[in-house]
Amino acid sequence: MIPIDATFRETTAETRLESVPLAHLSVELGHLYMEDFAAGPKALGAQLGRVAQWAGAAARIDLPDKARVSTCFLIDDYFTPFATPAEVLPMLLRVAEDSGLRIDYLAREAACAYADGVPLADLVAARLTAVPPVGTNGSRPPPMDIGWLSNGERSPGAVQGEAMRRTAWAPPVEIDARNHSVFVDVEMWSDTKGKRLWSCPFLAAVWQLLRLGLLRDVGANVVRPRPWAGDFPDRWADLPPIIQLNPTAKPFCAYRTFSLLPARFLQVENAVRVILSQVAANPAVLDQIAERASREGFEISPELIGRVGYVFFTG
Amino acid sequence: MLILGEIRTCLLRNSSGVRQTVVGELLGLIPGEQVWMSERPMAHAVSPEVVRGVDCPLPTRSGTRSRGVGTIAAHAVISAGRVLQGSVTARVEPALVDRRLSWSHYLSRPGVVEMIGKGSVPDVWQGFVQQLSTAHVLDLGAVSERLIGKVQTNPHLDHVTPFRSARTKTRWAALANNDRSARSCQFTVGSDTSRTIALVVPEADLPDAVRFCEDVALHDWVLTTVLRIVERGDLGSGGGRDILARLRPAINHLMHVWMPGAHVPDSMMPFWRALERRSGFTRQWEATVTRIRDQLAMRVLTAFYDEASPVPQR
16 A cells, blocks of 8 residues: 655744845945035045945955945934935935945935834844853843843943942953953943934944845845935935835845945944844844855855954045 | 753643734744744644853763853743743754854854863763753753743733643753664653653754654643642542532643644654653543543433432442
8 A cells, every 4th residue: 555645734834934135245335424414525525435445345355256246325314314315315326426436225224223114123132142151051041131232241340339339349351352351342222211222333233134134024024125216305214214226236135244434433343243243143044045155156154243344444 | 962951841821721813922032033833733832942142061971071152042832822831952062172162153053052071972961861960050941941931921811820730840852873773762750840851863853852852741741730630639529510620620721732743743753652652641641531531421420310310329
């Protein structure tokens, strides 16, 4: 007798995991704040002129011959919403073009907190897995969620406050330090009057994860760049989270990211790396991307921070 | 390679069984992550995996020092909208270098604890199962307790427990061995509430061992709980109404939960069958359920005849 092979499926018990189009490299050409806009087109032109020189190199190094490279630009409309898209964007695009840069995608920083009804920053915060000090065996709950994340152990004096001042002070310690510590403590958010304000490094970490194609909402893709035709509106919120300016651009998400930033962003990006190195990404998404990279013969680091590159320039 | 695990099994703190939509809310431990829900043949739902970092000694039978660094994975399971489990695992692999690496390295392998030091994988397997704990050793049970606590305090529950039941602790370890003749499964009932399962399985089946141990822990809890209800019910005494009141929790909340192997991968079914042969889980369950039904039938008949005509005295 031949055995009969029966199959039974329940779709709610299956994993849904959308995959996203991927370029090899996503190059961030800049991050525009109010002060940059206020400094005028000339200063912005000087900055983007430097970016253009590095951008050429970034699009060649460690990439295959016909690499898919896309460029993006982030505008702060979260902390200090300034001017209007109608005022800022034509100027930005003109200056970029004069500097020899082509911006494929334009993203709003507020969209790193909340995009198309999905609380992206919350999704990332829920995936934080703090670096464990030696002796962490699971018996204690992870440190209370206070909106701060460090790369080590805080000084006990700093945690216990006034009443405990008499206990011996001990320095904070960086975990994995080489001989001496470089202790970094990052404020990820602050809550005032029931409203959460995400910090710039936290949103920048979300921005990196978005570009790396690692975020999903119940398995669904959360990155949907939309084209924009015609005049720009008077309110930032009327723009989609990510606008595709170049119709023939390579995909927004990429196996690796590269950011070309003025040196004043060094602090923020160091904080971004502290956060990224403590994000436990969804293993299924990690596997999906690793598998696609290996099928293309493109090597990527298994560690997230190994996929994130920078140039910081002065002047 | 080796998987260590701890499972806590208890009754969901709600006066009645919880509907699948509410189960989805209870198990949504990570926003934006999917809860796996299955309705057949028995409602079964699994939360997304919560990952936590550890750097602590691993237990060894020989007493050799062994340090584990990496992440453990924890999820909650709700069966039949009634039974809650906190299940925590650590996949133990020998580290390639003799020191701790950067944290991002460990986060690229969620659920894996790398073993640094001279201890061997079988040594840790035995040490863990035999609970040879030294101070500050890996404590998966505490993580499991916290996970359960988090689900039990969810405002979607009414926090009323319809009957008394104990929380069971199942500690298990599965060692990989590709020699098929080495396959084994040892289930030990310790004190009232503690159990251990020691498994030897082919390496490819190692991940399936998690679901198997959860299923064994679930059925062990259901059987233990029904036995206690029958014990407390003191079936030989009291009137029909009393007996019915005492047995009602078993009938209302537990009898339909029995379905060994329903959500267990095929690769682990031979282990269930082997375990059944030795421990007689289902035989004991059927005997108990039959006893409950017989009692009820007898009470019904007695009541019927009592009403129709008094039973002649002998």
